[in-house]
Amino acid sequence: MLPRPSARRRYRNVLPILLHGDAAFAGQGVVYETMQMAEVPDFDVGGTIHVIINNQIGFTTNPLHSLSVPYSSELGKAFNCPTFHCNGDDPLAVSTALETAVEWHHDWGMDVIIEMVCYRCNGPNKLDQPAFAQPKLYKEISQHPPTLDIFEKGLIEEGTLSKEDVKRSVTLRWKATRRIGSFQDVCGKGDGLVELQVDWFQRAVAD
Incomplete structure (x- = not known):
């Protein structure tokens, strides 16, 4: 790299x-x-x-x-x-x-x-x-507890977000994730890189 x-x-x-x-x-x-x-x-x-x-x-x-x-x-x-x-x-x-x-x-x-x-x-x-x-x-x-749960709990306890805000944020996050699509769709195939990948298996691996 x-x-x-x-x-x-x-x-x-x-x-x-x-x-x-x-x-x-x-x-x-x-x-x-x-x-x-x-x-x-x-x-x-x-x-x-x-x-x-x-x-x-x-x-x-x-x-x-x-x-x-x-x-x-x-x-x-x-x-x-x-x-x-x-x-x-x-x-x-x-x-x-x-x-x-x-x-x-x-x-x-x-x-x-x-x-x-x-x-x-x-x-x-x-x-x-x-x-x-x-x-x-x-x-x-x-x-x-998972990191996300710890972070959400901290935001609620300090008054930055309410429980309703957290639920709404999670819902929006999942919707955005589904809308984004695959990693390759987001990042493309690189900046001017030439793909050198070769599929050596043009046939069935086993009968």
Whole structure:
């Protein structure tokens, strides 16, 4: 992804954003190598916003058995990257972290890291039963209210919205979601990208 904005040489018009898992950011060498070249001439893309989705588990591995430091974003200290930690259950904190990161990127043209600490509802392959590998963890998660419920409750308690406002908002949100259509319809097929996908299976896979 990163060579594209570099090739365009339009640092103010292109905002590179990379999404990482917590285990992948700390454990994959390509992350260190990419950040090492972030300010090297001919490789500089004007800064990248690295967003780490820290769901506190790497496939089925607990952080205790994969990290020697409290946060997977500690790698950023090697490159003097500012790092913003936020709670995934607090959408306003996440929004503030993102806005601050964008401002930093715009003003300084350097890498910046956001680490959102949250949890994973499903298993590593989405359909797996996660409690098989982490029974204690997922017992706690099953009793934890969803982020949307926490946010709605907070808005009601502080008087920003009433229960009727929340119900109306949810109804409108679902209607808007149905009206938007598919992701490809919204985003199109890219900005001048050539599709190289080839369907190798022009026949039945099995008789």
